[in-house]
Amino acid sequence: MKEKWIQLDAEYLLPTYDRLPIVVEKAKGMYITDEDGQSYLDLFSGLAVNILGHCHPLLVEELEKQSQQFSHISNFLYNKPAILLAETLVQNSFAGKIFFANSGAESTEAAIKYIHKYGKDKGKNGIIVFKNSFHGRTSGAMKLTRMASVQQDFSTIDEAVYELDEQDIEKLKDIILNQKPAAFLFEPISGSGGIEVITKEFMEAAEALCKEHGVLYCVDEIQTGMGRTGKLFAYQHTSVKPDILLFAKGVGGGLPLGGILVANEISHYFKVGDHGTTFAPNPVSASLGLKTIEILQNGLINEVPGKELYLINKLKEVKEQFPQYIGEIRGKGFMLGVVINGNANQLRLQFMERNILVNITNGNILRLLPPLIINYDEIDTFVNYLIEILTEWKGH
Numbered sequence: 001m002k003e004k005w006i007q008l009d010a011e012y013l014l015p016t017y018d019r020l021p022i023v024v025e026k027a028k029g030m031y032i033t034d035e036d037g038q039s040y041l042d043l044f045s046g047l048a049v050n051i052l053g054h055c056h057p058l059l060v061e062e063l064e065k066q067s068q069q070f071s072h073i074s075n076f077l078y079n080k081p082a083i084l085l086a087e088t089l090v091q092n093s094f095a096g097k098i099f100f101a102n103s104g105a106e107s108t109e110a111a112i113k114y115i116h117k118y119g120k121d122k123g124k125n126g127i128i129v130f131k132n133s134f135h136g137r138t139s140g141a142m143k144l145t146r147m148a149s150v151q152q153d154f155s156t157i158d159e160a161v162y163e164l165d166e167q168d169i170e171k172l173k174d175i176i177l178n179q180k181p182a183a184f185l186f187e188p189i190s191g192s193g194g195i196e197v198i199t200k201e202f203m204e205a206a207e208a209l210c211k212e213h214g215v216l217y218c219v220d221e222i223q224t225g226m227g228r229t230g231k232l233f234a235y236q237h238t239s240v241k242p243d244i245l246l247f248a249k250g251v252g253g254g255l256p257l258g259g260i261l262v263a264n265e266i267s268h269y270f271k272v273g274d275h276g277t278t279f280a281p282n283p284v285s286a287s288l289g290l291k292t293i294e295i296l297q298n299g300l301i302n303e304v305p306g307k308e309l310y311l312i313n314k315l316k317e318v319k320e321q322f323p324q325y326i327g328e329i330r331g332k333g334f335m336l337g338v339v340i341n342g343n344a345n346q347l348r349l350q351f352m353e354r355n356i357l358v359n360i361t362n363g364n365i366l367r368l369l370p371p372l373i374i375n376y377d378e379i380d381t382f383v384n385y386l387i388e389i390l391t392e393w394k395g396h
Contacts, residue, residue: 001035020352027054030371030378032357040352041378044359044369048191048223048335051250051292053371058295059253059288066287073283075276082281085289089251089261092232092293094241097267100259100281104222104248105136107258110275111185111218111244114262116159117269118216119182126160126181128172128215132362134192135185135220135246166190167202169209176213183216183244188234191223194362195330195337200238207240216266218244222258226250227296227372229333230304237332253288257281300372304333310376311336311368314383322390334374338366342393350389356382 005023025035030053033039045051052059066081073079086098099114101107112127119125129135162179164171175181184206190196210217219242224234226249231237233245243266248258257280262269312329315338319326327339340347344364351358359367370378 005035020357022352022357029053029055030374038355041356041381042371043357043374043382044367045371046254047359048228048249048369049252050254050371051226051228052253052295052300053373054254056295056373059291062253062287062291063284066284069283071282071284072279074278079281079283079286081283081286081290085251085281085286085293088290088293089247093236093245093261094263096245096261096263098259098261099270099275100257100286101248101277102256102280102282103258104246105138106277106280107222107246107248107260108136108220109138110260111246112159113275114244114260114269115183115185115216115218117274118266119159121269122182122214124180124182124214126162126179126183127218128162128164128175128181128184130166130186130190130193131163132193133186133190135187135222166196167199169202169205172206173209176209176215181215183218184210185218185220185246187220187222188224188237189229189332189335191335191367192361194365195335195367197330197332203235203238203240210243216243218242218246220246222246222248223369224335226292227301227304227333228335228369230301230308232293232296232301234332250292251289252282252285253292255282255285255288257285257289296372304372307374307376307379308333308336311379311383314379318383318386318390321387322394325390325393331368334368334370334372336368337361338368340364340366347389350392351385354385354388356385358382 002021002023006021022034024032026033030041031039032042032054082100089098090096099110101110115127162175162181164175186198188198207217219235221233221235225247226232229237235242243263245261251257315329319329325340325342327341329338331337344360344366347366348358348360359369361367
C-alpha cells in the first residue's frame with residue numbers, strides 16, 4: 001500500500017520535497033504512525049510547528065469547540081479568537097499591534113512591506129541580513145497585481161540587501177553609517193542556516209546601534225518562538241525590544257498562522273488596504289494558538305531548560321565517546337544542532353530504520369526540534385540509538 005501512495009504523490013504533486021518513505025496514517029503525542037502500523041518518535045515536530053506534539057487532547061477539544069462556532073469569516077467582520085490571541089501575544093511580549101498572516105513566508109512579506117513604508121517616510125532603503133540567512137521562499141505577487149489601490153508602489157519595492165557575518169558588530173555599524181538602511185532583520189538562532197546562536201552581547205549592541213540611527217530592529221522568531229527556547233520568544237533571554245517581531249509555525253497550535261507584531265511607536269504605517277489576506281487570522285488557528293500559550297504558561301515552558309540541560313549533557317557524553325563524528329553542539333532549549341562529521345543523510349535514514357525521525361539542515365547539521373512534551377525516557381531512546389549508530393560507523 002505504501003508504494004501506491006508514493007506513486008500517486010509522484011504522479012500528481014510537483015517534486016519540491018525530498019520525502020522520507022513514510023505514509024502517515026495517524027499521529028499522537030510524540031509519535032507518528034504509518035499505514036503499516038510502524039510508530040516513529042518525532043524529533044522535529046513538523047519543522048517546529050507541533051509545539052505540544054500531535055493531537056494534544058486539549059487542542060483537539062478546542063478545535064472541535066471553535067469549529068462548531070465558526071471556522072472562517074472574512075476580515076470585514078470582527079474575529080474574537082484573533083483579537084484575544086493578539087492581546088495575549090502583546091501582553092506577553094511588548095506593546096504594539098499585530099497583522100496576522102498564514103505562514104512564516106507571508107510574515108516576512110508583511111515585514112518587507114512595512115519596512116518599505118517606514119523607509120520611504122524616513123529616506124532610508126535596504127535591509128541588513130546575515131549571510132546564509134533564511135526568511136522564506138515567496139517572490140513576485142505584487143508585481144503581477146494591477147489594482148492601483150492595492151499595488152500602490154509595493155510592486156516597485158527594490159530594497160537593497162546588505163549582508164554581514166553573524167556577530168560582526170563592526171560590519172553592522174559600517175553598513176548603518178554608510179548605507180542608511182531601513183532595517184536589520186535576523187533570527188536569534190538560525191534555523192535552516194545551521195542552528196547558529198546569536199549572542200546576547202551582539203543582540204543588545206545591535207539594538208543600541210539600530211535605535212541610535214533610526215534603523216528598524218526586526219527579530220524573526222518564526223522558528224524560535226512559542227516557547228521553543230524556554231521563553232515565549234527567544235529575544236526575551238536578552239534586554240532588547242524589537243521594533244518588528246515575526247512569528248509563525250507553532251503560533252497556530254498546529255494549523256497555519258503567522259504574523260508580525262509592530263511596536264506602538266511605529267504602528268501607524270499600515271492603513272486600510274495597505275495589506276491583507278483572505279484566510280488569516282483563521283479563527284480555529286487563533287483559538288488553538290490561545291490554548292497553546294495557556295498550556296505553555298501552565299508549566300510546560302518551565303520544563304524546557306531542565307530537559308535541554310539533560311539532552312545537551314547526554315550529547316556531550318556522546319561527543320567524548322565519538323569525537324571523530326560529533327562536532328559542535330549548539331542551540332538553546334529544544335532548538336539544537338549537532339555538527340556531524342560524516343554522512344548526515346545516512347544518519348537520518350539509520351534513525352528512521354530505528355523508528356526515530358530527525359532532521360538534517362545546512363548539509364551536516366543534525367537539527368533537533370522535538371515537541372516540548374518530550375520526556376526523559378524519549379531523550380534517552382534517541383541518545384542510545386545515536387550511540388548505536390555511531391558504534392556501527394566506527395566498526396566500519
